[in-house]
Amino acid sequence: MAKQRMLQFVTTDKEMPEKRPAPLRAQDFHEIYREFADAKAAEQAGRCSQCGVPFCQSHCPLHNNIPDWLRLTAEGRLQEAYEISQATNTFPEICGRICPQDRLCEGNCVIEQSGHGTVTxxxxxxxxxxxxxENGWVQPIRPHAERGESVGIIGAGPGGLSAADMLRRKGIQVTVYDRYDRAGGLMTYGIPSFKLEKDVVMQRVEQLEQAGVQFVMNCNVxxxxxxxxxRGQHDAVLIATGVYKQRDLAAPGVGAKGVVTALDYLTASNRxxxxxxxxxxxxxxxxxxxxxxxxIGGGDTAMDCVRTAIRQGAVSVKCLYRRDRANMPGSQREVxxxxxxxxxxVWLSAPRGFTGGESVEGVIVQKMRLGEPDATGRQMPEIIEGADYVEPADIAIMALGFEPEALPTLWGVPDLGVTRWGTVKADFRSHATNLPGVYAAGDIVRGASLVVWAIRDGREAAEAILDYLAQPAAVAAE
Known part of the structure; x- marks a missing residue:
C-alpha cells in the first residue's frame, strides 16, 4: 500500500527553514533563511490537509493553487509543482521570499486555525x-506568433514587469520605460538583499529582455x-509607476543634516x-x-531600514512607533x-521634532497612549502631555509611507483622472483609465501596497489590454 503523503500535520510539526544565527547574519546582506532540503520540503508540504475550501488560496491575492502544488511537492513531482505555481504567479520565487505570508496564505491556513501550526x-x-x-525548468518566453500591436509600460516594478511578461507571451511588442538605471522598481532598490537577493530579480529581468521586451532606462517621463x-508610439499604454513620493514630517529640525528619508537610505544601500x-x-x-x-515608522519599510542599519555597523538602532506591537502594520515575522x-x-512613541541645529543630535519623542478606535477599528494614539524626552541620534530615518506623485501635472496630462488621494482612477476590473487605450495598475492605483497585489494588477491589466487590442475599431480610432 502506498504511503499516505498528505494530512501529516497530526504527526509532523511545523518547521521553517533554518535561520542563520543572528550575530552571523547581521554582518552581511545575504538572505537569512537557509534552503530546504528535498526531504524536508516534501515533509512540510505533506502537512497540508487538502481542504475542500482552501482558505490559503482564497486569501492569496493571486489565488495561487497552493494545495495542488503542495501535494505535488510532497510526492516529489517538483517540476509539475513549479508549472502549477507559475501558471498564476509571474514571480513565485519573489513572492516566496517577501510576501507577508503570516497575513495572507499562512495566516489563513486551516490547520493553523486548529492549533497545529501553519504549513510553511x-x-x-x-x-x-x-x-x-537550478534545473532549467524555467522556460524562455517564446510567443507562438508575433503580433504587430505595441504596448508601452511606464514603470519597471512588479506590476509593469508582470504585465510585460503576459503581453510578450501573446506576441505583443512591449517597451518598458523607467526612471532608474535598473529594472525591478522597489524590488531592486527598495527591498534589502537580506530579504530578496538581487540576482533573483535580475534573472527575471534578463528573461524578459531575452524574450524581446525593450527597456528604456533612465527615462523620466x-x-x-x-x-x-x-502614447503616440503605442497602441496601448499601462501606467505602473508605483508611489515614490515619501510622506513628510512637519516638525522642527526636519531639514537638518542626518534627517533622511527611508527610500534614499535604502536605495544607497542597495546600490x-x-x-x-x-x-x-x-x-x-x-x-x-x-x-x-x-x-520612525512601523511598516515593512521601517523594518527594512532598522535591519539595514544593523548590518552597516550602527552603534544602536531604535524604532519609534506611535502604536503598540499588536497594532503595527509591519510583518510580525520581520519584527x-x-x-x-x-x-x-520603542512602542507608543512619536517624533515631535529634532535637536541639534545644522546636524541632528536627537529626536524629541512624545509618549503616546491608545484611545478610542477610529473608523477602521484601530485605536487612535493620543499624546501624553509632559512626557516628552530626547532620544540621542546621529541619523534619523523617516519611514512614514509613500504617496502618489501628481502625474497629471508632472506629465502634462491634465485630463488623466485621479482620486482625491492623487492615485490614478482606474476601473477595478479592467484597470482602464478615463483615457482611451490607457490603463493603470499597482500602487499608483491602490496606494502603497504589497508586491503580490501589484503582480495581480499587472496580470489583470495585461488581459484587459489584450481584449482592447482585439477590437480593431477601438485601435483604429486612436
Missing amino acids: IGAIEKYITDTAW GVDLSFDAI KSFGDEVEAYENGDLNAAGKRVVV ANAEEEGVEF
Missing part, C-alpha cells in the same frame, strides 16, 4: 521555484520623454550591493556605520527578526 507555504514556494531555475509621445559608487554612502550621509540610528538582530522597539 512561502518557504516551499521559494524552494520549488529556486529548484526550477515628463522630462526626458513626454507621456503624449509614449552599494550592486557595486555602484554612491557618494552619499561614502561620505556618511546615508551610512549608519558607527552611528546611533533612530527609525521578530529585527529584535533577534539587536533592534530596540
Whole structure:
C-alpha cells in the first residue's frame, strides 16, 4: 500500500527553514533563511490537509493553487509543482521570499486555525521555484506568433514587469520605460538583499529582455520623454509607476543634516550591493556605520531600514512607533527578526521634532497612549502631555509611507483622472483609465501596497489590454 503523503500535520510539526544565527547574519546582506532540503520540503508540504475550501488560496491575492502544488511537492513531482505555481504567479520565487505570508496564505491556513501550526507555504514556494531555475525548468518566453500591436509600460516594478511578461507571451511588442538605471522598481532598490537577493530579480529581468521586451532606462517621463509621445508610439499604454513620493514630517529640525528619508537610505544601500559608487554612502550621509540610528515608522519599510542599519555597523538602532506591537502594520515575522538582530522597539512613541541645529543630535519623542478606535477599528494614539524626552541620534530615518506623485501635472496630462488621494482612477476590473487605450495598475492605483497585489494588477491589466487590442475599431480610432 502506498504511503499516505498528505494530512501529516497530526504527526509532523511545523518547521521553517533554518535561520542563520543572528550575530552571523547581521554582518552581511545575504538572505537569512537557509534552503530546504528535498526531504524536508516534501515533509512540510505533506502537512497540508487538502481542504475542500482552501482558505490559503482564497486569501492569496493571486489565488495561487497552493494545495495542488503542495501535494505535488510532497510526492516529489517538483517540476509539475513549479508549472502549477507559475501558471498564476509571474514571480513565485519573489513572492516566496517577501510576501507577508503570516497575513495572507499562512495566516489563513486551516490547520493553523486548529492549533497545529501553519504549513510553511512561502518557504516551499521559494524552494520549488529556486529548484526550477537550478534545473532549467524555467522556460524562455517564446510567443507562438508575433503580433504587430505595441504596448508601452511606464514603470519597471512588479506590476509593469508582470504585465510585460503576459503581453510578450501573446506576441505583443512591449517597451518598458523607467526612471532608474535598473529594472525591478522597489524590488531592486527598495527591498534589502537580506530579504530578496538581487540576482533573483535580475534573472527575471534578463528573461524578459531575452524574450524581446525593450527597456528604456533612465527615462523620466515628463522630462526626458513626454507621456503624449509614449502614447503616440503605442497602441496601448499601462501606467505602473508605483508611489515614490515619501510622506513628510512637519516638525522642527526636519531639514537638518542626518534627517533622511527611508527610500534614499535604502536605495544607497542597495546600490552599494550592486557595486555602484554612491557618494552619499561614502561620505556618511546615508551610512549608519558607527552611528546611533533612530527609525520612525512601523511598516515593512521601517523594518527594512532598522535591519539595514544593523548590518552597516550602527552603534544602536531604535524604532519609534506611535502604536503598540499588536497594532503595527509591519510583518510580525520581520519584527521578530529585527529584535533577534539587536533592534530596540520603542512602542507608543512619536517624533515631535529634532535637536541639534545644522546636524541632528536627537529626536524629541512624545509618549503616546491608545484611545478610542477610529473608523477602521484601530485605536487612535493620543499624546501624553509632559512626557516628552530626547532620544540621542546621529541619523534619523523617516519611514512614514509613500504617496502618489501628481502625474497629471508632472506629465502634462491634465485630463488623466485621479482620486482625491492623487492615485490614478482606474476601473477595478479592467484597470482602464478615463483615457482611451490607457490603463493603470499597482500602487499608483491602490496606494502603497504589497508586491503580490501589484503582480495581480499587472496580470489583470495585461488581459484587459489584450481584449482592447482585439477590437480593431477601438485601435483604429486612436
